[in-house]
Amino acid sequence: MTLEVALFHRFGGFTLEAGFEAPAGVTALFGRSGSGKSTVINAVAGLLRPERGRIAVEGQVVLDSAAGRMVPAHLRRMGYVFQDGRLFPHLTVRQNLLYGRWFAPKGPGVPFERIVDLLGIGALLGRRPGGLSGGEKQRVAIGRAILSNPRLLLMDEPLAALDEARKAEILPYLERLRDELSLPILYVSHSVAEVARLATTVVLLDSGRVVAAGPVGEVLADPGVAPAMGLREAGAVITARMAAQEADGLSRLDHAGGAIYLPRVAAPVGAALRLRILARDVMLAVERPTGLSALNILAGVVEEVRAGEGPGALVRVRVGEEALLARITQRSARALELAPGRAVFAVLKAVSVAQADVGGPSAGAVRDFPASDGIV
Amino acid sequence: MPEVLTAEEWQAVALSLRVSFWATLLSLPLGIFVAYALARWEFWGRQVLNGLVHLPLILPPVVTGYLLLLTFGRRGYVGQFLDQWFGIVLAFRWTGAALAAAVMAFPLMVRAIRLAIEAVDPKLEQAAGTLGASRGWVFLTVTLPLILPGIVAGAILAFAKAMGEFGATITFVSNIPGQTQTLPSAIYAFLQVPGGEAQAFRLVLVAIVVAMGALLLSEWVSRAVARRIAGG
Structure with missing residues (x-):
C-alpha cells in the first residue's frame, strides 16, 4: 500500500x-x-x-x-x-x-x-x-x-x-x-x-x-536530522544476521562492516536482528585499533561530518549498505582529518537489540545490552 | 377482608397510573431527542429551547394548565385542528390529563437524560466511528447503552412527577370522577367534603407508597447498571 x-x-x-x-x-x-x-x-x-x-x-x-x-x-x-x-x-x-x-x-x-x-x-x-x-x-x-x-x-x-x-x-x-x-x-x-x-x-x-x-x-543516521530528535537519543539502526553461538557464551552476528559479538542472544542462526547503536556510544579510529578491549569494531567510510553548535560533531559512517552515526568532538574530527571518503573504524561501546520476534512476547522480550563488551 | 380502597378511590389510583404511564412512555423519545440536542448540538435558538423545556418547572402550574387549555382546548388552534382532522379531543378527557402530566414532567426527564449524555465521553463515540459505525449506529450501540441509567432515572422521575401532578391537570381537564380525577385531584376532592379525611388519607398512603417505590426502583436500576459496567 x-x-x-x-x-x-x-x-x-x-x-x-x-x-x-x-x-x-x-x-x-x-x-x-x-x-x-x-x-x-x-x-x-x-x-x-x-x-x-x-x-x-x-x-x-x-x-x-x-x-x-x-x-x-x-x-x-x-x-x-x-x-x-x-x-x-x-x-x-x-x-x-x-x-x-x-x-x-x-x-x-x-x-x-x-x-x-x-x-x-x-x-x-x-x-x-x-x-x-x-x-x-x-x-x-x-x-x-x-x-x-x-x-x-x-x-x-x-x-x-x-x-x-x-x-x-x-x-x-x-x-x-x-x-x-x-x-x-x-x-x-x-x-x-x-x-x-x-x-x-x-x-x-x-x-x-x-x-x-x-x-x-x-x-x-542523518546528522542533519539528529538534533531534532534530541542528541542524547540520536543513533542509527542496523540489521545484522545471527551467525553462531560461541562457546564462551557470546553470540556472533554478521554484518557487512564486520562481526558483532553480543552476550548470548536467543535467536536461531540466520535470523535478522535489528540493532540500535546510539551516536554517543560510537568512537571512531582511522586505523584498526589494536590492544583494545572493545570487541565490536566495524569498518566503514565517512559520508558526512556535521559540526554542531557546541564543541560536538556528528559523523555518518557508511557501513556496507547501512549507516552508523557517531557523536565525537570537533577537535577529534579535525585531528583525524575526517572528511567524506575517509576510511574509518567504528568502535561500538554499546549495542542494544530487540529480539521480540525470537523469544516470544511472554519471555520478556526486550533485552538491552548496555556496554556489551565493557566501556572502552 | 375489608376492601382496601373503595371503587371510587381505586378508580382514581388506576387513572393516575394510566395517565402517568402513557405520559412517560410517549414523552420519552422526544425527551431523549431534546436532551441530546441540548447536550451535543450547537444551534441557533438552543437557549430558547432550553428555556421552553424548563418553563413548566418555574411557571405556576395553573398558568401551564391555562396555556394548555388555550392551545389544546376545543377552541384552541391545535385543539381545533386535532378535533377536525383526527377526532382527538384532549380537553376534559384523561388523554388531556396525560398531556398535562407529560408537559409538567418533561423538564425533569430531560434534565436527567441530559446529564447522562453529558457524562458520555465523545471520544468513545469517535472510536466507534473509526470502527465503521455510522452516527445512527454509534448512538444505538454506544451512546444509548451508556445513558440507559439516566434514561431510566429520568423516566421514573417523570412518572412520579406525573402521578403527583395537580395544578395544570385540574385547570386543563378539571376534576371529573372516572374521567379526569387523578389521585391528587381525588385527595383534593375528598378534603372538600366533610368526613372525607379518611378516604383522603388512604390515597395519601398510596401516593407515598408509589413515590417511594419509584425512588427505590430508580436507585436499584442505576446501581445494577453501574455494577455491570464496572465489573471485570
Whole structure:
C-alpha cells in the first residue's frame, strides 16, 4: 500500500503544512509534542477536516478538498488505536473486539482466534474493560482496531500512557503484528527508542513541517536530522544476521562492516536482528585499533561530518549498505582529518537489540545490552 | 377482608397510573431527542429551547394548565385542528390529563437524560466511528447503552412527577370522577367534603407508597447498571 498525504491546516497560530508518502510496513510519524503529528493522523482517520488537503490510500482518495470530497470516518476503514484505549465500558472484551466486525465489509479478514492469540488476550474475553490493567486495555484496543478489517492501522502514541514495564510488555506484540500481518501501520510517536524498534519508514515533523522522511536506517543516521530528535537519543539502526553461538557464551552476528559479538542472544542462526547503536556510544579510529578491549569494531567510510553548535560533531559512517552515526568532538574530527571518503573504524561501546520476534512476547522480550563488551 | 380502597378511590389510583404511564412512555423519545440536542448540538435558538423545556418547572402550574387549555382546548388552534382532522379531543378527557402530566414532567426527564449524555465521553463515540459505525449506529450501540441509567432515572422521575401532578391537570381537564380525577385531584376532592379525611388519607398512603417505590426502583436500576459496567 501507499498512503499519500498532503495537508494544510491552521489553528490557533499554528500552521501545519505537511506532505509525505508512506510505503508498506510501519511508518513512524515522529516529532516533539506540538509538531502536528496528531493533527495529521486525525486528518487521515477523518476525525478532523483540514483546511486544504488530499489523502489517498492505495490510490483511493478519502479526502480531496479541491474536489470538495471528504469520506466520513466510518467509511474510511482506518483502524485507530488511541493513546487512551477508548474501550467501550458497557461491552465485554469479546464484544469490544467484535464491534468493528459488524460494520466491516464481508470478506477475508484476520481470523478472530489469530488476533486473540497474537495479542495474548484469550483469558480476558469474558471480562469488561473496567477491570483490565493499562497494558491489557491497550492490547484489546489494538485487537479491536485490527479486527475491524481496516486498510490501514493508525496508532497515536499507543504506549505513551503506559509505564516502562507495560511498554516493554506491549512492544513485542507490536513487532509481531508488523512481522506477521501485512497490515500497513501509521505510528505516531515522540520516542526515538520506539521508532528505532518498530518503524520501517520515518517521517520527521517539526513545527508542522516534514523535515525528513525515508527508511528508518537513513533518517536516524542523518546528522542533519539528529538534533531534532534530541542528541542524547540520536543513533542509527542496523540489521545484522545471527551467525553462531560461541562457546564462551557470546553470540556472533554478521554484518557487512564486520562481526558483532553480543552476550548470548536467543535467536536461531540466520535470523535478522535489528540493532540500535546510539551516536554517543560510537568512537571512531582511522586505523584498526589494536590492544583494545572493545570487541565490536566495524569498518566503514565517512559520508558526512556535521559540526554542531557546541564543541560536538556528528559523523555518518557508511557501513556496507547501512549507516552508523557517531557523536565525537570537533577537535577529534579535525585531528583525524575526517572528511567524506575517509576510511574509518567504528568502535561500538554499546549495542542494544530487540529480539521480540525470537523469544516470544511472554519471555520478556526486550533485552538491552548496555556496554556489551565493557566501556572502552 | 375489608376492601382496601373503595371503587371510587381505586378508580382514581388506576387513572393516575394510566395517565402517568402513557405520559412517560410517549414523552420519552422526544425527551431523549431534546436532551441530546441540548447536550451535543450547537444551534441557533438552543437557549430558547432550553428555556421552553424548563418553563413548566418555574411557571405556576395553573398558568401551564391555562396555556394548555388555550392551545389544546376545543377552541384552541391545535385543539381545533386535532378535533377536525383526527377526532382527538384532549380537553376534559384523561388523554388531556396525560398531556398535562407529560408537559409538567418533561423538564425533569430531560434534565436527567441530559446529564447522562453529558457524562458520555465523545471520544468513545469517535472510536466507534473509526470502527465503521455510522452516527445512527454509534448512538444505538454506544451512546444509548451508556445513558440507559439516566434514561431510566429520568423516566421514573417523570412518572412520579406525573402521578403527583395537580395544578395544570385540574385547570386543563378539571376534576371529573372516572374521567379526569387523578389521585391528587381525588385527595383534593375528598378534603372538600366533610368526613372525607379518611378516604383522603388512604390515597395519601398510596401516593407515598408509589413515590417511594419509584425512588427505590430508580436507585436499584442505576446501581445494577453501574455494577455491570464496572465489573471485570
